[in-house]
Amino acid sequence: MKTITFKVQTLASALDDVEIAWKTGEAETTPQFSFVTWEVMHKILSPKRLEIVTAMAGAGPLSIREIARRVERDFKGVHADVTLLLNAGVITKTGTGKMIFPYDKIHVDFEISAAA
Known part of the structure; x- marks a missing residue:
């Protein structure tokens, strides 16, 4: 099962992770998609x-029409949301124009700290 982790991580923290991986030769094995703030993630x-x-997880390449059918929403609204997800890099487009999310499982990881 191929899992992706969506997480909130500052740019400085992400760069620290890259530096550690570079120095140790050990990188995180689970694919990650980081957002700078909870607000951006949301x-x-x-x-x-x-x-x-x-709905796309583990489904292989899907047309926008098929995605709309699976989530029981109108084509226009799904098209707008798919375009945003595509532009953000969350999903990709195949050479045939279908959309793909190549993961079977999604893990969301974030912390909320007390206000200062």
């Missing part, structure tokens, strides 16, 4: 967009 992965990604 903007990109809104509940309806997360529903799209979940």
Whole structure:
């Protein structure tokens, strides 16, 4: 099963991870997609967009029409959400124009700290 982790991580923290991987030769084995803030994560992965990604998980290449059918939404709204997910790099487009999310499982990882 191929899992991706969506997480909130500052740019500095992401660069620290790259530096550690470079120095040790050991990189994180689980693919990760990082967002700089919770707000950005929530903007990109809104509940309806997360529903799209979940419907695409493990399904292989899908047309936008098929995605709309799976999430039981109209084509126009799904098209707009798929375009945003595509532009953000969360999903990709195949050479035949179908959309793909090449993971079977999604893990979301973030922390909320107390206000200062």
